Amino acid sequence: MKVNLKQEMISIAKNALVAARKLAVLPTKIKNIVLEEMAAALLKEKATILKANKQDILALSGKGKAFIDRLTLNDSRIKQMVDSILEIARLSDPVGQLLRGWQTPNGLKLQKIRVPIGVIAIIYESRPNVTADCIGLCFKSGNSVILRGGSEALKTNLAIYEVLLAVMRRHGIVEGAINLIGTRDRKAIDILLKLNAYIDLVMPRGGEALIKRVVKLSRIPVIKHYKGICHVYVDEWADLNMAQNICFNAKVQRPGVCNAMESMLVHQDVAARFLPGMLKIFKAAGVQVRGCALTQKIVKGVKLATKKDYRTEYLDLVLSVKVVSDLDVAIAHINDYGSHHSDSIVTDNLENATKFTQAVDSACVYVNASTRFTDGQQFGMGAEIGISTDKLHARGPMALEELTTYKYIVMGSGQVRQ
Amino acid sequence: MKVNLKQEMISIAKNALVAARKLAVLPTKIKNIVLEEMAAALLKEKATILKANKQDILALSGKGKAFIDRLTLNDSRIKQMVDSILEIARLSDPVGQLLRGWQTPNGLKLQKIRVPIGVIAIIYESRPNVTADCIGLCFKSGNSVILRGGSEALKTNLAIYEVLLAVMRRHGIVEGAINLIGTRDRKAIDILLKLNAYIDLVMPRGGEALIKRVVKLSRIPVIKHYKGICHVYVDEWADLNMAQNICFNAKVQRPGVCNAMESMLVHQDVAARFLPGMLKIFKAAGVQVRGCALTQKIVKGVKLATKKDYRTEYLDLVLSVKVVSDLDVAIAHINDYGSHHSDSIVTDNLENATKFTQAVDSACVYVNASTRFTDGQQFGMGAEIGISTDKLHARGPMALEELTTYKYIVMGSGQVRQ
Numbered sequence: 104m105k106v107n108l109k110q111e112m113i114s115i116a117k118n119a120l121v122a123a124r125k126l127a128v129l130p131t132k133i134k135n136i137v138l139e140e141m142a143a144a145l146l147k148e149k150a151t152i153l154k155a156n157k158q159d160i161l162a163l164s165g166k167g168k169a170f171i172d173r174l175t176l177n178d179s180r181i182k183q184m185v186d187s188i189l190e191i192a193r194l195s196d197p198v199g200q201l202l203r204g205w206q207t208p209n210g211l212k213l214q215k216i217r218v219p220i221g222v223i224a225i226i227y228e229s230r231p232n233v234t235a236d237c238i239g240l241c242f243k244s245g246n247s248v249i250l251r252g253g254s255e256a257l258k259t260n261l262a263i264y265e266v267l268l269a270v271m272r273r274h275g276i277v278e279g280a281i282n283l284i285g286t287r288d289r290k291a292i293d294i295l296l297k298l299n300a301y302i303d304l305v306m307p308r309g310g311e312a313l314i315k316r317v318v319k320l321s322r323i324p325v326i327k328h329y330k331g332i333c334h335v336y337v338d339e340w341a342d343l344n345m346a347q348n349i350c351f352n353a354k355v356q357r358p359g360v361c362n363a364m365e366s367m368l369v370h371q372d373v374a375a376r377f378l379p380g381m382l383k384i385f386k387a388a389g390v391q392v393r394g395c396a397l398t399q400k401i402v403k404g405v406k407l408a409t410k411k412d413y414r415t416e417y418l419d420l421v422l423s424v425k426v427v428s429d430l431d432v433a434i435a436h437i438n439d440y441g442s443h444h445s446d447s448i449v450t451d452n453l454e455n456a457t458k459f460t461q462a463v464d465s466a467c468v469y470v471n472a473s474t475r476f477t478d479g480q481q482f483g484m485g486a487e488i489g490i491s492t493d494k495l496h497a498r499g500p501m502a503l504e505e506l507t508t509y510k511y512i513v514m515g516s517g518q519v520r521q
Numbered sequence: 522m523k524v525n526l527k528q529e530m531i532s533i534a535k536n537a538l539v540a541a542r543k544l545a546v547l548p549t550k551i552k553n554i555v556l557e558e559m560a561a562a563l564l565k566e567k568a569t570i571l572k573a574n575k576q577d578i579l580a581l582s583g584k585g586k587a588f589i590d591r592l593t594l595n596d597s598r599i600k601q602m603v604d605s606i607l608e609i610a611r612l613s614d615p616v617g618q619l620l621r622g623w624q625t626p627n628g629l630k631l632q633k634i635r636v637p638i639g640v641i642a643i644i645y646e647s648r649p650n651v652t653a654d655c656i657g658l659c660f661k662s663g664n665s666v667i668l669r670g671g672s673e674a675l676k677t678n679l680a681i682y683e684v685l686l687a688v689m690r691r692h693g694i695v696e697g698a699i700n701l702i703g704t705r706d707r708k709a710i711d712i713l714l715k716l717n718a719y720i721d722l723v724m725p726r727g728g729e730a731l732i733k734r735v736v737k738l739s740r741i742p743v744i745k746h747y748k749g750i751c752h753v754y755v756d757e758w759a760d761l762n763m764a765q766n767i768c769f770n771a772k773v774q775r776p777g778v779c780n781a782m783e784s785m786l787v788h789q790d791v792a793a794r795f796l797p798g799m800l801k802i803f804k805a806a807g808v809q810v811r812g813c814a815l816t817q818k819i820v821k822g823v824k825l826a827t828k829k830d831y832r833t834e835y836l837d838l839v840l841s842v843k844v845v846s847d848l849d850v851a852i853a854h855i856n857d858y859g860s861h862h863s864d865s866i867v868t869d870n871l872e873n874a875t876k877f878t879q880a881v882d883s884a885c886v887y888v889n890a891s892t893r894f895t896d897g898q899q900f901g902m903g904a905e906i907g908i909s910t911d912k913l914h915a916r917g918p919m920a921l922e923e924l925t926t927y928k929y930i931v932m933g934s935g936q937v938r939q
Contacts, residue, residue: 520899
């Protein structure tokens with residue numbers, strides 16, 4: 104008999120809620136032991152995971168280089184997953200943390216205490232490290248997790264999940280704490296998104312189409328990561344060698360990810376000195392450049408950038424370039440065309456650096472560094488459950504603390520309100 | 522010529538966004554001076570405000586006592602508004618606060634800094650103090666605010682708004698920082714809720730119907746306060762005199778508000794001693810009681826409570842009562858039937874108190890105190906912009922800190938990602 108998909112999803116979500124109540128009071132020591140064994144198990148079962156990943160990759164067809172790169176696992180990426188889980192084990196447990204404690208004039212003692220959110224659903228696309236990272240982060244922060252990865256990565260994700268689940272079972276951790284939806288049927292997502300009676304938060308991680316669909320269908324609160332249209336602004340006071348290194352790194356080091364630079368802004372007074380060399384290096388690296396009219400004047404043969412280019416997240420070796428008349432224009436452009444994700448200024452001028460960090464309304468604002476550092480692991484959070492371009496609850500890379508909420512515990516001795 | 526409502530709303534929202542950028546960098550000192558003068562102006566213009574309030578009340582028809590109570594202003598309630606604004610002036614400015622600062626191994630210096638959210642819309646019903654409280658809190662926290670109060674309170678709200686706006690203008694504070702929608706046309710709300718390009722957060726404050734409508738129509742993130750189905754649980758180890766005081770206060774002191782008790786749970790071992798006296802006192806205060814079968818056995822003439830009763834926010838002198846066999850049943854009932862708002866246990870048993878505070882999944886969990894204290898002012902936050910029954914971003918009373926988000930400022934010296 105075919106199991107009814109809706110019943111199956113409800114059953115998973117209900118069990119996750121029951122499990123969440125138990126996870127919320129699981130001692131830190133046990134959580135850390137389980138996490139350490141998860142890391143060891145991932146290393147031990149590496150061959151199995153890589154084999155599954157190979158099957159997923161062989162089954163692909165008609166996908167670009169950046170897509171394949173995101174899906175591919177290798178020794179070093181498995182090592183990164185292992186390191187993330189070990190780092191999560193080492194980080195302090197946010198649950199039970201006293202955020203603030205005070206007494207009111209009438210003697211009530213208030214404590215604001217961190218508690219887990221409850222049940223968290225993650226809907227993601229190709230990158231399989233998300234499976235391990237999210238399980239590690241949700242478990243440490245006392246939340247149940249329901250994972251729904253991309254169809255193309257299903258075998259890889261299942262392999263990772265089975266390894267981690269076996270560790271949980273060995274330690275008698277409540278069933279329902281970690282869940283992976285094993286069907287490729289997209290209806291599973293539609294059903295999950297209606298289960299606001301059991302699920303507290305849904306985080307879509309992937310392309311814009313996925314995120315828009317989740318936002319539209321969800322009855323559960325969503326934390327979004329819409330786009331990463333990240334800028335580097337090369338100021339008139341920039342060290343142009345540093346600017347070259349930063350821009351090259353931000354665009355080329357891993358173009359398929361959200362914190363890669365999509366748009367480069369250059370102050371008009373340094374454009375003639377900076378652009379020819381920079382664009383030559385980009386060309387050599389296979390980067391297609393689309394520039395404004397001023398860019399075209401300085402470097403011949405550059406394709407004209409449209410307004411749409413400046414709003415496009417290429418996720419590939421393509422770059423839009425704009426020469427700007429001053430810092431204010433750069434800031435206004437970033438606030439208007441950007442996605443409030445990660446933006447950088449290269450400058451030696453303190454006043455400009457300060458103005459840029461204050462006025463650019465983005466989750467992460469950089470001075471003299473590549474935008475590629477916007478990442479939970481790079482920020483010292485162990486891993487990340489996602490990056491928020493929303494302003495509410497959490498902004499930028501989200502990890503353990505961002506997976507918690509709080510409650511007030513109020514101790515009285517018979518106080519009543521006057 | 523009649524001004525087009527949609528154009529008017531867009532214009533208000535756009536101006537609010539422009540103003541927000543300026544408010545975000547307004548010095549604390551200036552904000553505090555303006556707030557102090559707002560408080561003084563409210564006192565000075567008291568007669569005007571009370572006159573407008575009287576007009577609103579006279580125009581009412583067919584509204585219950587609790588409704589009229591919520592709408593009514595008097596000397597003491599104006600004094601409360603004034604005190605709230607003065608308290609907001611005294612509280613420290615959350616904007617610019619360094620939440621965390623650290624350095625990564627490669628020398629990046631990270632700062633997590635509190636910043637305003639941006640533009641906040643408040644859609645509320647009858648209580649006119651909301652107008653002053655929200656203006657005070659949003660202004661101090663560097664946010665623009667768009668207010669849309671209840672039609673029944675429009676004259677009162679306008680009177681308060683005009684007084685505060687005059688102070689802002691006297692100090693040359695950017696126009697657009699505080700806005701009150703002056704039309705009774707409900708379409709104004711529908712239009713506002715689509716303006717996610719300008720408005721960052723909407724908070725509906727009022728009855729369930731209003732909140733559901735806002736959630737359904739909004740493209741802007743919503744922080745909700747669904748219902749206040751608050752419980753007091755009288756434990757077997759309760760001091761029954763204290764329990765009587767707390768239950769009476771929680772139900773009767775101001776029944777029309779969200780933190781009033783709607784449901785009283787009593788341990789079976791003390792029910793026979795506690796209920797007869799308690800219900801007699803309630804009866805004398807005009808409280809209608811609906812109880813379970815066990816309640817009916819102990820006190821004759823009590824109407825039977827239905828399942829629906831236990832899920833009802835009466836906001837009036839009505840109370841549901843249930844005798845429970847133990848603490849676990851009480852906790853399960855509260856987590857299932859409650860609204861995760863404010864729940865209290867009366868007990869002298871430390872173990873039970875601890876278990877209750879851990880297991881009850883509510884924003885505010887009390888031991889030996891009335892639920893009526895769930896309130897920004899009572900918690901020492903000056904006032905409140907609302908109470909969240911959501912788990913994300915903020916939970917419980919929301920005031921200055923809860924009206925902020927954060928950004929990461931990352932200072933480098935040329936770092937690129939390996």
